Amino acid sequence: MVVCDSISKHFSDSSKKVVKAVDCVSFKTEPGTVFGLLGVNGAGKTTLLRLLSTVLTPTTGSAQINGFDVIQEPRKVRESIGFLSTSTALYGRLTPREMIVYFAGLYGLSPSEAKNRTETIIQRLAIGEFADRLCDKLSTGQKQRVSIARAVIHDPPVLFFDEPTAGLDVVSSQTVMEFIEQARHQGKTIIFSTHIMSEVERLCDQIAVIHDGQVKALGTIEEFKAQTQESSFEKAFLRLVGYISEPVLL
């Protein structure tokens, strides 16, 4: 379970002006569901996920991940989460097998556990064919599969996906989507950040529309459509974030 309680993150820009990257965000999500964070680029989705994963410390407010507070028990929080993003890379001079074992160790698994769990996940994600090739030599899709393995090697109850399909081809994206569906089926709590409407429609049980660091709407796709009286989800989203169409002069 993930509970966000009025969490905020403020930065100072170069002119010392305070920028509210995340502003008083609250929501709650249950195990076995996919919670979508939907917003345009720069809306604050990644900052929010960094706060929840304890990489950043909140300016105000707090959050509980799997019952652990992000400020009071950051180590317990990190033990409970897996994080996947397309922007995070792999160690180019390690092989997928070495890299997965390395992260298993960092998550506190004993050498024998780490080895067994690594072999299981290599098989499950069909990494075996390239498991002993250097990560630098892998294709984008192969790298993404290794990243998934790295994120879930410790079998965390909570998973964060930050635009996990950005830059991936259709086949690689499909692998990620299927993995998220399987994780939901296994009862994991999933937070899925994206700006792709089709992915939200396919995966998310509940959605928070984030704009300028604030939650503009919270609910399901059908609730958003009803609220905005729009026929399509895309139009509903645009209305929620206050987008005003401007005619293009040709």
Next chain:
Amino acid sequence: MKSKALPAYLQVYLKEIREMMRDKRVRNGALVTPIAVVILMVALFGTISASIGQKSKQRIGLVASSSPLAATLKASPRLEVTGVDSPEDGKKLIEKGKSHLVVQIDPAGQNGQIPVDMYFDNKEDSSEIAKAVVKKTLEPYYLKQQASVLSAHGLAKENIEPIAYSERPVQVGEGAGAGGFIVAVLPYLLVLFTFTGGFSVAGDLVAGEKERSTLETLLITPVSRTEIVIGKFLALCSLCLASGLSGVVGLVIGTKLPIPGADAVFTGGFEPKAALVIVVSILPLVAFFAALLVAVSSYARNTREAQTYLSMVYILVLIPAVFSQVLGVTDLGSQIWVNFVPVLNTAANIRTALQGKAQLGAVLEAVAVGLLLGAVMLRVAVHLFNREQVLQRI
């Protein structure tokens, strides 16, 4: 029994070492180059020392003469004599660089004195060496004639020498040791190798991880940031140490292999005690350099910015390292303050160790200073690595 996971800092350390060792640039730069450069230096300075030490033949020109002195010079194993018809011909040999000196021996005068004219290029140090060899070669004749004249007048040699000079070398430290140029250059090289070994990967270590976004995957593991920075620091320590030790290995190989001139560099070989003193002197410097490099890499936004900062740090390290080369020609080496200047103190101790006259007090002072600075710089690195503003600067 279920085996426990290794401490996190050790896991980070082992992963960094594995990655470093797979990088050809690191292997060549930190391990191969120091060995090769030091062996080359030993051979080069050995050749020069042998030449200056008059072990090689000196090329001289000799104007045709029937004097027995001419025959003495021709018979000398330390001279390579080329016959010329006149001093003018001899000068041409000097101009062409084929001769260091031209000797003209004239017939003895009425008082029995034999005039020996020596022509040479006063801008060439080699001429001075050739002059010394010629004088040494003719010395037995000189002494014999002097004794004969003195005896004829009923005098002893002491009667015409109001001052009697005696050269009595004092044994300082071990009998074995190095001298000459090599003690000026080797400390400088060993100190620099210790730094440059880590320099090549430091930018990649934290700033590179920020740039590639691999650092974030590390930060969301349960491992504390201090453990991560300690693991990276230890990996860099290993590399700096390996690079410095590679220089020492090169030194040992250089003195053991039949490299021309190596025996001229080290009288009596390179003592194990000297190697030990060098390693002990380098260790705290390794800790200081590694902590400094991790701190700089943590602060930088990306590898490019890290390289800029590291270049500035390199210059700061270079200044005392270069200064260490002049320790031998001044009395600075014996001054206390040198022991408290990082880099310079290590170079000074390596210098005395190479000469076989290391001083325990000076070594301990330098080690204490190095460890203190290393601890302070590691604290700075840990502080920077724990600062959100620093780690999120991309």
